[in-house]
Amino acid sequence: MAAADPQFRLVDAKAVLCHFLPRAAVAAGCVAMLKFRCLTLFQRRVVAVQCKYIIEGYTEDGRKFRPSDWIDRIASMMATYDHRRLVYSDLLHPELYDGQKCLIIDDRLKDENPGMYDYVMNFVKSNRLRMSHVCDIDQAKLGK
Structure with missing residues (x-):
């Protein structure tokens, strides 16, 4: 490939x-x-295979990451406005996953916008945030 x-x-x-x-x-x-x-x-x-990174709002040692709106701030970097409404990108967006707000990153971001991908990955690494790479996301866990 x-x-x-x-x-x-x-x-x-x-x-x-x-x-x-x-x-x-x-x-x-x-x-x-x-x-x-x-x-x-x-x-x-x-x-x-549809693979995504799920970044949680907690550090690797279990503390809640502050500021609490960091997910919205990062996701809005790729968002656009349509009819005065903020529209998040399919490649980088906030979403509830398994009951908690997470930042979802599609694998395609690496190819389509490598600068943004590197920025987000460096942010995750430097702040020691919990991140998992999953393929075949359980759709029942999304939005809840």
């Missing part, structure tokens, strides 16, 4: 083939006929 690509995960070729073929064709044994044409394409099929 190219260095600029997001993280990828290989998909099982047989599962992909069975997903895209009608059940009747699979049952009739058409998979063997399609193997030469399609299976090589599906073997190399990759699916992008």
Whole structure:
């Protein structure tokens, strides 16, 4: 994969083939006929994994980080205004995660705005904030 690509995960070729073929064709044994044409394409099929950094408002030793509005301050650096309302970027935004306000950073920020990515990562490191890198975020924990 190219260095600029997001993280990828290989998909099982047989599962992909069975997903895209009608059940009747699979049952009739058409998979063997399609193997030469399609299976090589599906073997190399990759699916992008949505990964994000979740930065909590607590330090590594468990103290609440002050000032309490630091998440909004950093997220507003990439926000825009639309009809007199602040609109946060999808790449860097505040969000409730598992009941607490966190700063969510999409992995794509590293490629699309490396300066902002470095700034936020240096801020996290210098203030020793809790940060986790997760792929496949539990959507049930967001917004609560």
